[in-house]
Amino acid sequence: MIHNQTMIDQRPAPSNTLGPMAWLRANLFSSPLNTLFTLVGLYILYLLVVPTIQWAFINADWIGTTRADCSREGACWVFVNARFTQFIYGLYPRSEIWRANIVFGGFFTLIAWLAIPRLPLKRWVAVFALVGFPVVAYVLLHGGYFDLPRVPTHRWGGLMLTLLLASVGMIGALPIGIVLALGRRSNMPIVKSFCVIFIEFWRGVPLITVLFMASVMLPLFLPSGISVDRLVRALIGLTLFQSAYMAEVIRGGLQAIPKGQEEAAAALGMTYWKRMGLIVLPQALKMMIPGIVNTFISLFKDTTLVMIIGLFDLLGIVQAALSDSNWLGFSLEGYVFAAFVFWIFCFSMSRYSQYLERKLNTGHKR
Amino acid sequence: MKTLKWISVGACALAPAVAMGTTLETVQSRDSVRCGVNAAQPGFSSLDDNDTYRGLDTDVCRAIAAAALGDASKVDFVPLDSVERFTALQSGEVDVLSRTTTWTSSRDTTQGMHFTGVSYYDGQTFMVASDLGVQSAEELDGAAVCTQSGTTSELNLSDYFRIHDMSYDAVVFDSPEQSIAGFEAGRCDVLSSDASQLYAQRMQLADPNMAVVLPEIISKEPLGPAVRQGDDQWFNIVKWSLFAMLNAEELDVSSSNIDEHADSDNPDIARLLGQDGNFGEGMGLNADWAYQIIKQVGNYAEMFDRNVGADSNFKIARGLNALWRDGGIQYAPPIR
Numbered sequence: 001m002i003h004n005q006t007m008i009d010q011r012p013a014p015s016n017t018l019g020p021m022a023w024l025r026a027n028l029f030s031s032p033l034n035t036l037f038t039l040v041g042l043y044i045l046y047l048l049v050v051p052t053i054q055w056a057f058i059n060a061d062w063i064g065t066t067r068a069d070c071s072r073e074g075a076c077w078v079f080v081n082a083r084f085t086q087f088i089y090g091l092y093p094r095s096e097i098w099r100a101n102i103v104f105g106g107f108f109t110l111i112a113w114l115a116i117p118r119l120p121l122k123r124w125v126a127v128f129a130l131v132g133f134p135v136v137a138y139v140l141l142h143g144g145y146f147d148l149p150r151v152p153t154h155r156w157g158g159l160m161l162t163l164l165l166a167s168v169g170m171i172g173a174l175p176i177g178i179v180l181a182l183g184r185r186s187n188m189p190i191v192k193s194f195c196v197i198f199i200e201f202w203r204g205v206p207l208i209t210v211l212f213m214a215s216v217m218l219p220l221f222l223p224s225g226i227s228v229d230r231l232v233r234a235l236i237g238l239t240l241f242q243s244a245y246m247a248e249v250i251r252g253g254l255q256a257i258p259k260g261q262e263e264a265a266a267a268l269g270m271t272y273w274k275r276m277g278l279i280v281l282p283q284a285l286k287m288m289i290p291g292i293v294n295t296f297i298s299l300f301k302d303t304t305l306v307m308i309i310g311l312f313d314l315l316g317i318v319q320a321a322l323s324d325s326n327w328l329g330f331s332l333e334g335y336v337f338a339a340f341v342f343w344i345f346c347f348s349m350s351r352y353s354q355y356l357e358r359k360l361n362t363g364h365k366r
Numbered sequence: 367m368k369t370l371k372w373i374s375v376g377a378c379a380l381a382p383a384v385a386m387g388t389t390l391e392t393v394q395s396r397d398s399v400r401c402g403v404n405a406a407q408p409g410f411s412s413l414d415d416n417d418t419y420r421g422l423d424t425d426v427c428r429a430i431a432a433a434a435l436g437d438a439s440k441v442d443f444v445p446l447d448s449v450e451r452f453t454a455l456q457s458g459e460v461d462v463l464s465r466t467t468t469w470t471s472s473r474d475t476t477q478g479m480h481f482t483g484v485s486y487y488d489g490q491t492f493m494v495a496s497d498l499g500v501q502s503a504e505e506l507d508g509a510a511v512c513t514q515s516g517t518t519s520e521l522n523l524s525d526y527f528r529i530h531d532m533s534y535d536a537v538v539f540d541s542p543e544q545s546i547a548g549f550e551a552g553r554c555d556v557l558s559s560d561a562s563q564l565y566a567q568r569m570q571l572a573d574p575n576m577a578v579v580l581p582e583i584i585s586k587e588p589l590g591p592a593v594r595q596g597d598d599q600w601f602n603i604v605k606w607s608l609f610a611m612l613n614a615e616e617l618d619v620s621s622s623n624i625d626e627h628a629d630s631d632n633p634d635i636a637r638l639l640g641q642d643g644n645f646g647e648g649m650g651l652n653a654d655w656a657y658q659i660i661k662q663v664g665n666y667a668e669m670f671d672r673n674v675g676a677d678s679n680f681k682i683a684r685g686l687n688a689l690w691r692d693g694g695i696q697y698a699p700p701i702r
Binding site: 072082083086091094152154212215216217219220222307308309310312316317319320321322323324325326328329331 | 405406407408409412413414415416417420442444445446447449450453454456457458459543566569570571572678679680
């Protein structure tokens with residue numbers, strides 16, 4: 001006998017277990033103490049955020065070209081606006097900025113090409129980025145060839161210089177670091193001791209000392225008439241310094257690979273370089289992505305130290321602008337702008353490295 | 367540290383000896399004067415919106431370029447840190463150092479450099495809130511004084527108050543930005559630093575008129591350009607470039623009226639502008655060296671007013687930097 005039963009219609013879950021209200025109740029107001037903390041926390045946030053927004057957006061002045069266009073009730077972004085070209089290109093001659101723009105365009109296109117998985121010809125683009133592009137960038141930025149007027153390096157500056165220092169440092173430090181890390185684990189006594197001494201020396205001195213030595217002492221030792229360009233001195237110092245750090249990060253990765261991997265490769269008759277290049281390094285580098293990116297980010301921020309040897313990186317040019325008598329007293333705006341630009345680059349590097357880790361994850365994650 | 371010191375002393379001793387050719391020849395073949403300046407010193411050397419260095423120190427460089435090359439724009443400015451400035455001069459990286467450097471005996475005698483003159487007589491002084499109604503530093507007994515740590519200002523301050531038998535509370539900060547913020551927040555009644563810096567700090571106040579700089583100067587800080595030792599010709603060029611500007615002011619010759627003096631009856635002006643005799647010859651320069659300086663850069667008064675004086679944002683009074691006949695101490699030997 002079949003009862004003609006009607007099913008009860010589905011009803012939504014009780015409102016106190018679902019939705020934002022429930023989430024609030026569970027996470028923020030679950031007990032009197034939590035409620036108190038939440039309220040105090042909200043109040044502190046209110047105290048911090050409201051004046052910041054008022055300062056940075058609502059009361060801020062955006063349009064104009066001079067100090068007089070600023071009411072000074074909020075931020076004076078007019079300052080950053082008026083100085084924007086200088087912040088990006090330094091003292092690069094205004095009529096030649098198109099050259100820097102081509103380099104900028106090429107730089108970001110190449111990075112995007114290499115970073116977006118769907119695009120083809122990765123290998124060739126990578127080879128061009130590492131070999132061809134630096135030459136093109138040098139010819140364009142420095143000039144002196146193909147009727148391009150020469151732009152001496154002391155006129156380079158701003159974000160352009162920061163990116164240049166950081167990318168040359170990164171591209172240079174990674175291979176040197178790998179070689180040093182392998183050398184330090186080598187059984188050959190001379191190679192090993194050279195690598196150990198090199199790493200321990202560069203890791204033992206502060207970067208600021210390296211730059212000072214390069215800019216203050218080095219010129220005194222060189223014969224008169226021979227002078228190494230300041231930028232080149234800074235680049236060499238920065239690269240060698242970072243390669244020592246990179247070497248230790250990579251050595252950490254090498255040590256984490258079980259010895260069996262290398263022994264198995266050796267048993268298959270692979271030479272040293274094949275064992276390293278095909279078996280050990282790919283695993284070690286993948287595992288050390290967080291450490292490598294960490295070093296890259298710290299390198300990116302360390303580039304601001306070149307200020308002490310008279311090169312105007314982004315922070316240096318902002319500080320120089322702050323001392324213009326027409327713009328005295330806008331240091332907060334200048335520093336906020338510099339911090340924001342640095343944050344954009346460091347944060348993107350960090351996000352990309354997380355994406356890379358997920359992409360390269362082959363299930364061996366420990 | 368000691369080894370480093372000896373190395374640098376040795377290097378300093380060597381530096382002038384290894385220089386090849388005269389500085390003037392180097393400058394002329396390069397077709398530019400390399401001038402070491404401060405990267406950021408309001409009124410003395412700072413970058414304007416159009417990537418040009420502006421300031422008193424940088425105008426001194428331009429004057430030298432006008433004298434040596436006939437074109438004031440042929441200057442490569444090299445921004446230098448306060449530590450590396452002497453090395454840069456000794457190693458030949460710059461031809462002249464014009465970087466708010468105080469002329470002291472030890473720098474003149476042990477750093478392998480020669481100061482050529484005084485482009486700006488600076489000195490430590492006080493800034494007070496205008497509503498305090500203080501007129502003179504001698505009324506500051508018992509005041510709270512903001513100053514920067516590790517500078518000579520701190521020592522000068524304690525000397526001054528001891529000599530005048532007054533007491534004070536020191537409020538010490540690390541940087542000019544911090545000390546002016548402390549002053550504005552009312553942490554102290556008085557801010558003490560070099561006059562040139564105080565005027566720049568005053569500009570950073572929300573309302574610059576809320577503070578006044580007192581007239582007393584309690585220390586000597588003569589700032590001037592310096593060159594390497596061992597090249598007397600270049601030393602003379604830099605020295606007389608500044609003297610020419612002072613002489614021009616004294617003779618009321620400025621960049622705007624210089625061409626009206628083309629056939630001057632005044633023998634001093636005729637000599638200055640190279641119409642009577644060739645006073646550039648002894649320095650390896652053309653007869654019109656001083657004409658080029660004044661035409662392209664101006665006389666001392668123009669340079670002063672444009673950068674730190676009446677026509678600038680700072681409105682610093684000439685004070686000690688006025689000509690000797692106006693009650694200051696700027697005095698140049700005559701050109702003849």
